[in-house]
Every structure is written in structure tokens, then in C-alpha cells.
Amino acid sequence: MPVDPMQPGPSAEELFARALAVTPGGVHSPVRALAAVGGRPFFTRRAQGAFLEDSDGRRLLDFCMAFGPLVLGHAHPQVAAAASSALADGWSYGTAEPYSLELAEFIAARLPWAESIRFVNSGTEAVMSALRLARGITGRERLLKFEGCYHGHADAMLIRAGSGLAGSGVADSAGVPAAVAADTVVAPLDDVAALEDCFARHGPRLAAAIIEPLPANHGLLPQRPEFLQRLRELCSCHGSLLIFDEVISGFRVGFGGMAAATGIRPDLVTWGKIIGGGFPVGAFAGPRELMARLAPLGRVYQAGTLSANPLAMRAGLATLQLLESGDIHRQLEALGARLEARVHALGLHFARVGSLFWLPGGQARPGVLRSAAQGDAGLGTRYALLFRRLLDAGIYLPPSPMEIGFLSAAHTAADIDHLGDALAAADAERD
Ligand SMILES: *Cc1c(COP(=O)(O)O)cnc(C)c1O
Numbered sequence: 001m002p003v004d005p006m007q008p009g010p011s012a013e014e015l016f017a018r019a020l021a022v023t024p025g026g027v028h029s030p031v032r033a034l035a036a037v038g039g040r041p042f043f044t045r046r047a048q049g050a051f052l053e054d055s056d057g058r059r060l061l062d063f064c065m066a067f068g069p070l071v072l073g074h075a076h077p078q079v080a081a082a083a084s085s086a087l088a089d090g091w092s093y094g095t096a097e098p099y100s101l102e103l104a105e106f107i108a109a110r111l112p113w114a115e116s117i118r119f120v121n122s123g124t125e126a127v128m129s130a131l132r133l134a135r136g137i138t139g140r141e142r143l144l145k146f147e148g149c150y151h152g153h154a155d156a157m158l159i160r161a162g163s164g165l166a167g168s169g170v171a172d173s174a175g176v177p178a179a180v181a182a183d184t185v186v187a188p189l190d191d192v193a194a195l196e197d198c199f200a201r202h203g204p205r206l207a208a209a210i211i212e213p214l215p216a217n218h219g220l221l222p223q224r225p226e227f228l229q230r231l232r233e234l235c236s237c238h239g240s241l242l243i244f245d246e247v248i249s250g251f252r253v254g255f256g257g258m259a260a261a262t263g264i265r266p267d268l269v270t271w272g273k274i275i276g277g278g279f280p281v282g283a284f285a286g287p288r289e290l291m292a293r294l295a296p297l298g299r300v301y302q303a304g305t306l307s308a309n310p311l312a313m314r315a316g317l318a319t320l321q322l323l324e325s326g327d328i329h330r331q332l333e334a335l336g337a338r339l340e341a342r343v344h345a346l347g348l349h350f351a352r353v354g355s356l357f358w359l360p361g362g363q364a365r366p367g368v369l370r371s372a373a374q375g376d377a378g379l380g381t382r383y384a385l386l387f388r389r390l391l392d393a394g395i396y397l398p399p400s401p402m403e404i405g406f407l408s409a410a411h412t413a414a415d416i417d418h419l420g421d422a423l424a425a426a427d428a429e430r431d
Contacts, residue, residue: 009055015043031067036400037387047074049410052396060396061415065406067398068248069273071328071355072319073410079277082318086311093310100308103275103317107285110324111256113265116291119283119308123247123272124152126282127210129302130268131156133284134208134241136300137293142202144185144209144240145169148372150217151210151245151270161186189221190370192230203238208268210243213258217248218372219379220351220358220404228264235267241290247272247282251320253354254329274323277315328409329354335407335416342420346427349379355407359397359423361386389426395419 010018019026027033027041034041043055050073052060062074072079086099104117120126131154135141143156151157155176159169169186171178185206187198199206213228215221235242244266250257251274259266268286275283285291295301322328332355339357343350349365351358361383380401387397395418398405407416 009045012040012042012055015055016040031400031403034399036402037384039388039391039399042391049073049075050408050412050415058394060391060394061418062396063405063407063419064396064398064403065408066278067273067403068252068406069276069278070406070408071252071274071332072277072322073408076277076319076322076410078322079315079318082277082314083279083311086314089310091309091311092306094305097308097310097313099310099313099317103313103320106317106320111260111285113259113287114269114285116288117283117285118291118294118302119281119313120302120304121280121306121309122152122282123245123270124154124282125304126247126270126272126284127151127157127243127245128154130243130270130284131208131210132302133290133294133300134243134268136298137290138207138239138241140205140207140240141183142185142205142207143183144187144198144202144206146189146211146215147186148189148218148221149210149212149215149245151212152247155180156184157210159184159186161188188371188373189215190223190227192227195227195230195234199234199238203234203240206235206238206240208241208243209235210245212245212247212249213262213264213266214249214253214353214356216356216404218402219360219369220353220356221370221372222351222353222368223370225262225264228262232264232266241267243268243270245270248356250274251323252356255320255323255326274319275316276312277319279309279312279315281309281312281316322409331409332407335411335413338413338416339407339419342416343423346423348423348427356404357407358404360401386423386426389429390419390422393422393425395422 016026025033044052045055046053052062100119107114147161158173158176159181160172162168162170168182169184171181185202188194232242244259246257246269250271253261270284272282275281292298293300336352336355340352347364349360349362360379362379383401390397
């Protein structure tokens with residue numbers, strides 16, 4: 001029998017105890033355990049607009065928004081309608097279908113650097129596939145990534161800097177072979193000299209450099225255009241492919257993501273999150289001649305039983321159609337600016353690009369943090385307290401000081417003011 005949605009269900013405490021018995025840590029993705037803020041998870045039963053509703057019947061104003069996909073808010077009616085009609089038509093065919101074609105054409109017609117697109121099931125899979133393609137095209141094995149950037153959990157990307165700048169990395173997870181780590185070189189962000197040194201040493205062996213052009217997984221670390229431009233030049237000069245990982249920034253900072261915002265063109269781009277309207281999806285894209293190296297045309301193998309899932313394709317297209325005019329991005333910029341003004345008045349550290357914001361809970365520091373090393377000292381120490389005070393006030397912030405917050409089209413100026421007031425109250429309590 002279906003659960004009556006109006007009846008109170010089991011408490012979060014009980015649900016968590018049961019989840020611990022059948023799932024490692026009780027969750028299916030680590031940050032959901034809320035360990036970084038010293039809590040146990042609440043259990044969301046449904047969500048609408050800018051709000052989550054949990055198993056205890058609490059309504060929470062959501063500034064995490066599923067970590068990025070829900071740029072329109074939860075359960076947006078037009079996305080819901082697209083997904084419902086998709087459901088009625090069956091939800092997996094294992095054949096060619098017109099829905100991924102429509103989404104690919106919609107994107108390719110607007111973003112000339114994405115002539116040819118392949119859809120997969122997650123951002124991780126998009127990155128993994130783009131890296132294999134780059135290795136297949138160049139016949140090289142080494143990869144360059146940047147400290148503080150996250151690219152999903154493929155072995156080759158779970159690597160952090162070893163000792164010494166721009167050297168071979170070391171595994172950041174048990175289970176990643178040392179031989180894999182040895183092929184990933186890790187360089188610091190925002191350091192042109194280290195970048196040049198890295199290409200001088202590894203350039204001829206680098207298949208690809210991958211970067212979040214707007215690093216948003218270790219706080220928000222906006223890069224100087226000159227740094228990205230120099231990376232573009234060095235890749236071209238050494239015959240390495242430049243991969244922009246726009247899984248977060250794509251369609252979020254503007255329809256064309258950071259490639260459009262900076263005018264810097266990657267060779268390959270990866271997407272996820274927004275591109276499926278909140279359904280499981282990923283994609284990678286590039287010029288036709290590079291993408292033609294993939295199976296079935298080329299010798300680089302890549303496949304997926306559930307790839308280009310019609311629900312995700314139709315929800316994704318509905319989402320991108322709503323984003324295309326730029327009106328929503330302008331609305332999000334105005335909301336972001338409103339939040340920025342409130343937070344600045346409180347003297348808290350804050351970084352923002354459009355609807356992405358970083359509020360790690362510490363005092364404001366002069367200047368913009370642009371590298372992971374700079375951001376590590378001191379920020380985040382008070383975050384757990386801030387997080388819990390806001391949760392008590394009915395506001396859900398990202399559950400770690402290193403995760404960024406997201407605004408959506410469902411947030412209103414009143415919601416921003418509510419957050420501003422709650423931050424002020426939490427701040428007053430602290431002093
Ligand atoms: C979220 C994210 C990924 C991984 O995507 P999943 O769908 O979680 O596998 C990769 N790269 C970036 C930049 C991301 O933000």
C-alpha cells in the first residue's frame with residue numbers, strides 16, 4: 001500500500017538507524033551523511049520549488065539544490081510535465097530514439113564547440129570517457145589536473161598533489177593503483193609559472209589537461225582569464241587536449257557555461273547536473289572529427305545500457321529551453337547580488353559567481369581566493385555551528401564548508417532576505 005504522504009512517517013533517527021544497517025554510512029554518496037557538519041542526516045520525503053520537506057514534516061529552505069542540477073528549483077512544472085509524458089512513452093528502449101537527438105541538436109546549434117555530443121549517465125562517466133577519448137586520440141597516457149578541482153570519482157581523477165609542485169600525483173582514495181596515480185600530474189590553480197614548468201616537464205607526454213574553468217568543488221575559486229588562456233596556449237603548443245569540466249558551470253553561469261563566458265574554447269567539454277534537469281545524466285562533446293574517434297566509428301570504446309535515458313533527455317531539453325533566453329540567468333544574478341550585499345554587511349567570507357556562492361562561515365578575507373592552498377587556512381572552522389543554527393531556523397546550507405551553495409529560479413528575494421536574517425541572527429549569537 002502506498003504511504004499516505006500526509007501521515008507522519010518514521011523519524012529521521014529511526015530511518016538513519018535502519019539505513020546504517022543496509023548501506024555503508026547510511027547514505028549513497030558520502031557528503032549526504034552530514035559528517036562534515038557533525039550531524040546525522042535528515043530524510044527528505046519530497047521537494048517543491050525552493051523547499052525540501054523532511055520525514056519529520058519540517059520544511060527547509062534549500063540552498064544546496066541537489067548540488068547543482070536544479071537550476072529551476074525542485075519539481076519545476078514544465079520539467080515535471082516533460083518527464084511525465086516521457087514516462088507514459090516507456091523509459092528505456094536500447095535503440096536509437098529522437099529525444100537525445102533533439103537535445104543534442106538544441107545544444108550543438110547554440111554552442112559551436114560542441115558539434116558532436118554523446119550522452120552518458122553521470123558526470124563521472126562523462127569525464128572518464130572524455131579522458132579515454134583524449135588518450136586514444138593522442139596516443140599519450142599522462143593527464144594533468146589541478147589541485148582543488150573535482151572531476152568525479154574515476155581512478156585517474158582521485159589524485160592529489162604529491163610532494164613538489166606540478167609533479168606526479170598520489171592516490172586520494174584507497175583502491176586507486178599507484179600506477180594510475182603516476183600517470184596523473186597535479187598542478188596548483190592560479191600559478192602560471194608552475195603551469196609552464198609542468199608543461200616543460202610533461203608536455204610531450206600529456207594526453208589532456210582537465211580543469212573546472214570555474215572551480216566549484218573546493219569552495220569557489222574563480223580563475224583569472226589569463227591563467228585559463230595560458231593553459232589553452234600550452235595545450236595547443238604541446239598537442240595536448242584541453243578538457244573543460246563544465247559539469248557544474250555548464251548552463252549555470254550562462255547558457256554557454258565558462259567557455260562562452262571567457263571566450264576560451266576547450267577541445268572537449270564535459271557536462272552533467274543541469275543537462276538532465278535533475279535526472280541522472282552526463283555528456284561529453286567536441287568537434288566532429290575528435291568525437292568520431294569513438295565507437296562505433298572509431299577505436300575508442302564507450303557504451304552504456306541506460307545512456308541517453310529518454311526521461312533525462314526530455315527533462316534536460318525542457319530545462320535548457322527555459323534557460324536559453326538568458327532571463328533566468330539575469331534573475332539569478334540579481335538574487336545572487338542581493339545575497340552578496342547581505343553577507344558582506346555581516347563581514348563573513350563570501351565568494352560568488354552568478355547563482356553559485358561560497359559561504360564557508362569564516363570572517364571575510366581581503367581579495368579573491370583562487371587556489372586550494374590559499375583557501376585551506378582558517379576558513380570553515382565555524383561552519384558546523386553556522387550550519388546547525390541555520391538548520392534549526394529551517395534553512396539548509398550545503399553540508400560542508402567546502403561545498404558551494406546554489407540559487408535557483410524558485411528562490412525569491414524574500415527567501416534571500418530570510419537567509420540574510422538567519423545569518424545575522426546566527427552571527428549575533430556567536431559574539
Ligand atoms: C559533480 C561533478 C562531477 C561528477 O558528476 P557525478 O554526476 O556526481 O558523477 C564531475 N565534475 C564536476 C566539476 C562536478 O561538479
